[in-house]
Amino acid sequence: MTFARDASVSHDSAAALRVSFAGPKKPNSYRQFFQPLTVEPGATYRVRAWIKGQDVTARAVSIPTATWATRYYPPEGTYDWQQVEFTLTPGNVSTYRFSIIGEGPVGALWIDELTIARADGADPTNIAGNAGFDDAATVAANGEYAVSTYAIDRGPVRWLEAAAEANVAMSLLLAPQYFPAFLTAKHPELVLAEEGYDVHHPLAREVIEAFLRTTNPSTKRGWARYLTEQYGDIAELNSVYGTAYRTFDEVPAPGVRAVEPTVRVL
Numbered sequence: 001m002t003f004a005r006d007a008s009v010s011h012d013s014a015a016a017l018r019v020s021f022a023g024p025k026k027p028n029s030y031r032q033f034f035q036p037l038t039v040e041p042g043a044t045y046r047v048r049a050w051i052k053g054q055d056v057t058a059r060a061v062s063i064p065t066a067t068w069a070t071r072y073y074p075p076e077g078t079y080d081w082q083q084v085e086f087t088l089t090p091g092n093v094s095t096y097r098f099s100i101i102g103e104g105p106v107g108a109l110w111i112d113e114l115t116i117a118r119a120d121g122a123d124p125t126n127i128a129g130n131a132g133f134d135d136a137a138t139v140a141a142n143g144e145y146a147v148s149t150y151a152i153d154r155g156p157v158r159w160l161e162a163a164a165e166a167n168v169a170m171s172l173l174l175a176p177q178y179f180p181a182f183l184t185a186k187h188p189e190l191v192l193a194e195e196g197y198d199v200h201h202p203l204a205r206e207v208i209e210a211f212l213r214t215t216n217p218s219t220k221r222g223w224a225r226y227l228t229e230q231y232g233d234i235a236e237l238n239s240v241y242g243t244a245y246r247t248f249d250e251v252p253a254p255g256v257r258a259v260e261p262t263v264r265v266l
Contacts, residue, residue, distance in 0.1 A: 055107030
């Protein structure tokens with residue numbers, strides 16, 4: 001089962017999400033594409049999206065609408081772009097995992113222009129991130145993979161912002177101990193005999209570098225925002241520190257400081 005950003009097919013945006021799977025359906029075998037949503041407890045949401053199908057089999061793709069027992073299933077067969085709509089009832093929670101589940105044969109199902117908003121109209125804001133699937137910050141030259149800033153902004157950047165608000169120092173570990181399973185499946189030469197993968201393989205080094213090059217600017221944006229809030233204008237910062245930065249984005253984040261433990265003798 002493959003979930004991929006497809007820049008060659010879209011409804012009215014730069015790209016669409018493509019779901020495809022050639023293998024047979026097996027019991028308890030599935031993959032899911034998901035994103036966490038911030039929702040209003042007890043509220044009902046209206047989900048709209050444009051979809052296009054090619055050889056979509058029955059119940060091959062689904063979207064849970066409350067629990068896994070209640071789902072929306074796209075139409076079967078082959079068809080051109082059409083807009084679909086259904087309701088989502090997350091329940092008495094403030095966060096909800098919106099999932100697209102693939103578990104059966106499908107030539108291709110494209111999904112584009114996803115909107116998720118309050119059904120009662122109380123708030124028209126679309127809470128779905130990257131709704132047009134336009135964001136792909138770093139794309140491999142051969143198209144094998146893409147590194148998106150969306151998950152980074154929804155994860156590490158939010159954690160760092162929350163830590164800053166609470167005046168808590170955070171050490172962000174970007175250790176490459178995990179590697180995309182779809183790439184090791186396609187390139188078995190990456191897999192080590194015992195376990196893990198070969199970090200020195202050219203492809204592994206390429207992917208790790210792409211991830212770090214995408215992650216670093218995303219997390220650094222929080223530092224630039226902090227400086228903007230503290231100094232307002234780059235000229236003010238330069239006058240304080242005797243520097244000549246042109247923008248807050250140019251200011252390097254503080255390095256690691258050695259901290260001596262404090263010992264209190266009673």
